[in-house]
Amino acid sequence: MTAKNTILVIGATGNVGRQVVSQLIAVTTCKVRALARNPAAAGLSDDVDVRQGDLADPTALEAALEGVDAVFLMWPFHSADPAATVVDAIKRHTPRVVFLSSGAVQDGLTPEQQPHPVGQSHGHVEHLIAQSGLAWTHLRPSTFATNTLWWADQIRAGDMVQGAYGAVPMALLHEADIAAVAVRSLTQDGHVHAVHHLTGPEVLTQAEQVRTIGEMLGRPLQWQELSREKARQRLLADDNFPDPFVDPLLDGYADMLAAPRPSITSTVETVTGTPARTYRQWVADHAADFV
Template sequence: MTILLTGATGFMGRGIVGELLRAGQSVRALTRRPATAGLPDEVELFAGDLEQPATLRDALRSVERMYLFPVAPQTAAEVVAMAGAAGVRRIVVLSGALADSDVWGDDGYLPVERAAQESGLEWTIVRPGEFAGNWLDWAPAVRTQRLVRRPYGAAVTQPTHEADIAEVIATVLTEDGHAGMTYTFAGPEALTVAEQVRLIGAALGEKVRFEEHDPVQAREQWIQDGYPAEVVDWLFGIWADSARDPAPVNEDWAAVVPRLTGRPARTFGQWAVDHAASFR
């Protein structure tokens, strides 16, 4: 059985590659630049681009199962139709816990989800919560100043270790019993932004300061940095609501990783230790 992974060279994809290889699976990776993919020798590399579905024909041959990274919602239906015509029987889609409420519309997760759900194939949707890996955006400031400036430091999230997401995806790709399921999940802890900064410092063995950034100034800065205003307003609105009324751990979300993988979900402290080198 051959499994095709799209987005295989990214932060998440490499973890899925590792999980599948450890499970003895035959892995094929789609990448724009095979020569610089840097994946293990056991992985079969094919050049292709999800935004240009015709480039996937060779990669789809003799594939039974496929992981679809949600990078090209405009072509998702065509890609999934090609996969079905080529003989793919099972498709797993990466989405997000807030897919139903995000502001991306036709540029977001939902068109990719619908493409799988309407395909006639076995499908599973994987909806992780906030990626702990988003903290790597602040790594330069931590390295140079031991400082994080963010608005809404009292906002609470349940950060999810990318290794747990990779394990969940590998599980539903290889095990039966997940067809037609949507799994929404997150890490095991509800932590404020300031608490997460403290845990990064603990992983470094040094104090990392948290400094509250005025939301108005932060909004202006994010927009200057290239984030769409409607996305910034949506995200800041979520953080503001959480800071005013912090939610406890969503136990339903926290239970999914242990149920699917058979072991406890990784904590944010573990994530910080695993990535300490990025912050040094």
């Protein structure tokens, strides 16, 4: 990638995409273009060329792809339905894509064989990209630490966080680390046809995550275990939580509880030269979101 290259960031207003944009601006000389459905509400810096577009609308997407040298693609849908059109459009305009996939995609299985719905949809998108002839990199991150922002309302209101599967162990990832790997993959040699398995540096259960937030905020916080059905009803009543994601999330937790404890990878450090950030670091960076 040279100084004059233009990179299109899809999902630029999201947890990871916003970090990809800011890190591209901070550490590279590439021109940064962003796709947003509502540019006026995107809140991106003036250095970013924000284009209106929707992955479900090929015309606007084609316009945003004009003159682009590489694309950071995230997939916001619960199915792979418009993926063939999107991958075709990217292929017509640029040779290079870095795809934010998911650790739910399991090696050695076809998309149809993937046991989890997220693994199926992201597995399909990975497969289409790999078949397209694009020079690709797939990022397969473990659970995002930003998911724990779902507890912010409960933490503001009291000292308990209620939910199901408090014993589920996770290797939570800081969005800045996912973005740091994406930026290296977009701008440095050696990442074409790589599948980067990304995790945080430690494994913590949900109950331990709640305790960590309390320690960092200087308040005693505790996990209160709910039955799956009570947790389901709670999530369905939460206007900030998408209803179609409630059952896949709880099914995913049940699977994670039954699976072997997650392994830690060193990919973040190998790619970026810096160890993955701890969950304590993530809470420190987001403390204001919990008060």
